[in-house]
Amino acid sequence: MHTLFAVYRRELAAYFLTPLAYVFMAVFAFTAPAFAFHVGRFFDTNRADLAPLFDYLPWLLVVLMPALAMRSWAEERDRGTLEFLMALPIPLWASAAGKFLAAWSVAALALVLTMPMWVAVNYLGSPDNAAIATGYLGTLLLAGGYLAVGQALSATTANQVVAFVLGTGAAFLLTMAGLPFVLSALGQNAPAAVSEFVAGLSALDHYNAFRHGVIGLPDLVYFLGLIVVSLTIAGVLIAERRGGGR
Amino acid sequence: MLVADRLIKDFGPHRAVADVSFSLERGEVLGFLGPNGAGKTTTMRMLAGGLEPDGGKATIAGYDCIADRLEAQRRLGYLPEGAPAYPAMTPRTFVAFSLRARGFAGDALKRANAMALDRASLGDYADQPIGTLSKGYKRRAALAAAIAHDPPVLVLDEPTDGLDPNQKDGVRQLIRDMAPDKAIIISTHILEEVPAVCSRAIVIANGRLLFDGSPRELAQTVPAGRIEDAFRSLTAPRPGTEAAA
Numbered sequence: 001m002h003t004l005f006a007v008y009r010r011e012l013a014a015y016f017l018t019p020l021a022y023v024f025m026a027v028f029a030f031t032a033p034a035f036a037f038h039v040g041r042f043f044d045t046n047r048a049d050l051a052p053l054f055d056y057l058p059w060l061l062v063v064l065m066p067a068l069a070m071r072s073w074a075e076e077r078d079r080g081t082l083e084f085l086m087a088l089p090i091p092l093w094a095s096a097a098g099k100f101l102a103a104w105s106v107a108a109l110a111l112v113l114t115m116p117m118w119v120a121v122n123y124l125g126s127p128d129n130a131a132i133a134t135g136y137l138g139t140l141l142l143a144g145g146y147l148a149v150g151q152a153l154s155a156t157t158a159n160q161v162v163a164f165v166l167g168t169g170a171a172f173l174l175t176m177a178g179l180p181f182v183l184s185a186l187g188q189n190a191p192a193a194v195s196e197f198v199a200g201l202s203a204l205d206h207y208n209a210f211r212h213g214v215i216g217l218p219d220l221v222y223f224l225g226l227i228v229v230s231l232t233i234a235g236v237l238i239a240e241r242r243g244g245g246r
Numbered sequence: 247m248l249v250a251d252r253l254i255k256d257f258g259p260h261r262a263v264a265d266v267s268f269s270l271e272r273g274e275v276l277g278f279l280g281p282n283g284a285g286k287t288t289t290m291r292m293l294a295g296g297l298e299p300d301g302g303k304a305t306i307a308g309y310d311c312i313a314d315r316l317e318a319q320r321r322l323g324y325l326p327e328g329a330p331a332y333p334a335m336t337p338r339t340f341v342a343f344s345l346r347a348r349g350f351a352g353d354a355l356k357r358a359n360a361m362a363l364d365r366a367s368l369g370d371y372a373d374q375p376i377g378t379l380s381k382g383y384k385r386r387a388a389l390a391a392a393i394a395h396d397p398p399v400l401v402l403d404e405p406t407d408g409l410d411p412n413q414k415d416g417v418r419q420l421i422r423d424m425a426p427d428k429a430i431i432i433s434t435h436i437l438e439e440v441p442a443v444c445s446r447a448i449v450i451a452n453g454r455l456l457f458d459g460s461p462r463e464l465a466q467t468v469p470a471g472r473i474e475d476a477f478r479s480l481t482a483p484r485p486g487t488e489a490a491a
Contacts, residue, residue, distance in 0.1 A: 006346035010332075017334040017375075080330035084388070087294040087326065088347045089319040242298045242312075 003090040007098025011072075015106050024068060024106065029113035031060055036117065049127045053117055054135045054211050058175055058204055061143050066167025068106060069150025070160045072099045073238060077158035086242070092235040100148055100231055107143040111136060131213030138210020141223035145203055146171040148230035155237040171203075178202025247272050247307060247429035248293065248399050254301030255288050255453075262288045264453040265302070270429040270446075272398065275421060277444035277461070278433040281481050285453040286433040287327045290403050293431070294324040306399050320348060323397040325405055329388035333377025337368050337387035340376060344391040362394035365423075367416055381408040389417070393424065400430040406439065418443050437473050440464070447473075451481040 015021035035056035076082040085095060121127045150167035157163050176182055177198050186195040199205055203226070206219040248270040255263040263285040270276050280286050291297040293304050295315040304311040309318040331340055341362050345355050363372045366386040371379055376387050389405060405421070406414045414436075421430060421443050432443070440447050441461045449457040449464070457464055457480055461473060468475045 002349050002351070003347055006343060009346070010335075010343045013339070014332065014334060079333070080326070080328055081332055083291070083296055083326040084324075084330050084391075086296045087319060087322070087324040088344060089316040090347050091316065242296065 003088075004094040004098045004101075007090060007095050008102050011099050011102030012105060015102065020068075020071075021106050021109075024064065025110045025113055028060070028064060028110035032057060032114045033117055035060065047125075050117060050121060050132050050135060051211075053114060054139065057139050058142060058207060061139075061146050062171040062175055063168055064110075065107065065143055065146035066150040066153075066164050066171060068103050069147045069167055070154050070163040072103065072151045073155040073234065074157050074160045074163040078160070082238075082241070086238075092239055093231075095238070096151070096231045096235045100144075100151055100227070103147050103151070104140075104144050107147060108140060111139060111143070128213065134213045134215055135211050137215070138207050138219075141210070141220070142203055142207045145174070145223050145226040145230075148227040148234075149174070152230040152234040152237070155234040174201065174203040176202075176204075178204035178208075248401075248431065249305045250289065250293065250302070251304070252302035253289060253292055253299050253304060255285075255292060255297065256300050262453050263292070263299075266450065266453070266455050267302070268448055268455065268458055270399075270431060272429050273426055274429055274446055275425050275444045276429075276431040277440040277447040278431055278450070279437070279440065279447055279477060280433075280450040284451045284481070286450060287403055288453075289450070290324075290327075290401050290431070290433060293401050294322060294326070295319050296326075321398050323392035323395065323400045323402075325385075325388055325392045325400075325402040327403040329385040331376045331384060331388050331391070333375065335376055336374055337363060337366075337372045337376060337379075337383075337390060340387055341391045341394050345394050348395045350395065358394050358396070362390040365393060365420055366390035367413075382410060382413045385409065386413075386417075389420075393420075398428055400424070400428055402430065402432045404433055404435070406434065406436060414439075437477055440473055449477065449480050456480045 032053060036050075036053040073082070076085060118129075118132055121132075122129070146167070149170050150163070153166040153170060154160075154163040156166070179202075183195055183199055186198055203223075206222045209216050209219045250266055250268050253263050253266045254261070266285070266289055268276070278286050278290070288297065292299050293306070293311060295311045295318055298312050306318040307321045309321070311318045335343070338359060341359050342355060345358055350358055366389050368383065368386055368390060371383050376384055379387065385405070385408060389402070392400065392402065402421075406417050409417060418439065421432065424430065425445075432439075434440070444461055447457065447459065447461050447464045448455060457467070457476075464476050465471050465473045466476075468479050
């Protein structure tokens with residue numbers, strides 16, 4: 001466990017020693033409410049809830065989580081520090097988990113910065129606070145899923161831009177898979193089993209359950225499974241490098 | 247303490263390391279010599295557990311560098327080629343990370359950290375970001391991380407590369423100071439370093455081991471008795487043939 005904590009601490013410091021975490025959080029704190037107010041018409045809905053925020057957060061996460069994840073392995077490969085890291089007595093799972101938890105912590109901190117809106121709706125009316133809390137939990141899990149996928153893709157390259165583009169593409173596909181027009185197009189052209197399978201893959205579908213205030217076991221399993229599988233893939237890809245392209 | 251047993255490594259069709267065997271005991275400083283591309287760094291990466299051999303095996307203090315990687319790495323200090331380090335960290339936080347990953351905490355960590363920074367002569371630069379340091383200080387930061395946990399085995403890939411003459415002397419003195427109770431292997435291009443620091447020398451070219459003996463014995467392989475000439479005669483490609491093919 002001390003190895004995981006050592007990696008976590010180093011990674012978290014790396015986010016805050018460079019402008020990365022500050023820029024990320026400033027952009028997040030500004031963009032998330034901007035979407036909710038202007039696109040989601042927060043005041044016009046005349047309802048005391050955070051639906052306008054939660055409607056647009058997944059799309060913001062599609063872009064911002066890969067930006068947070070892209071450096072995790074690609075930067076180590078580019079700078080040659082992977083060689084140093086791999087010579088330390090750290091199990092690969094601890095490296096992967098430490099890197100993930102550090103990025104997830106930054107994402108969680110960014111989410112906290114949207115909480116003044118939660119305070120505001122409580123001032124303006126009496127929202128269902130339990131449902132809002134569940135919405136935040138879902139958003140945190142969705143962010144974790146995208147981060148883990150982004151870190152797995154970061155392990156495939158030494159170029160951070162490539163890692164970002166791959167991560168955004170993967171997060172976009174995971175989100176799109178659950179949209180009604182995608183599913184209806186599939187429903188018309190593919191067997192029912194295929195469209196059910198695609199709907200099951202959709203991060204948006206599982207996220208929406210949380211948004212409606214429901215913590216369902218299948219949805220929890222989906223996000224935690226996505227995180228564990230992605231981090232395992234990252235670990236396997238890095239372990240493969242010991243083979244030297246064999 | 248350290249054993250390389252018939253190590254083989256292929257990169258595609260190219261055999262980078264072919265059947266390299268040697269062993270090293272406590273108190274020995276082994277100079278690992280060879281021209282560029284000879285297989286020195288590849289061999290060292292296999293010893294450090296960063297690269298899996300395609301044949302043979304390496305052990306550190308009896309632990310297999312792949313099968314018992316974590317145990318072997320706990321007993322190893324490794325300075326990789328080019329001395330990579332995280333530029334945003336200071337030498338102090340960099341060494342602390344390396345120590346923390348090895349289970350150090352609290353006062354023990356602080357003591358080991360201060361001693362390593364002192365031994366690597368980081369001085370006032372210990373608290374400046376590594377990215378702002380000169381090549382020589384960056385290398386010392388990486389060296390401090392390699393020696394901080396006082397490992398019985400040290401694998402140092404070109405520890406004096408890019409240092410000025412004073413800094414080179416400092417690192418050589420450090421290696422001599424640590425030599426009595428450690429097994430140390432250093433790769434170098436600087437042949438004058440060998441008699442000054444090493445108790446033993448290995449020459450490798452094209453992935454094959456060509457010589458294993460004392461620096462004196464190496465010098466005596468040529469009539470002039472100079473290490474430079476001995477190195478050249480062992481490793482220079484002969485007309486019409488490949489060196490050591």
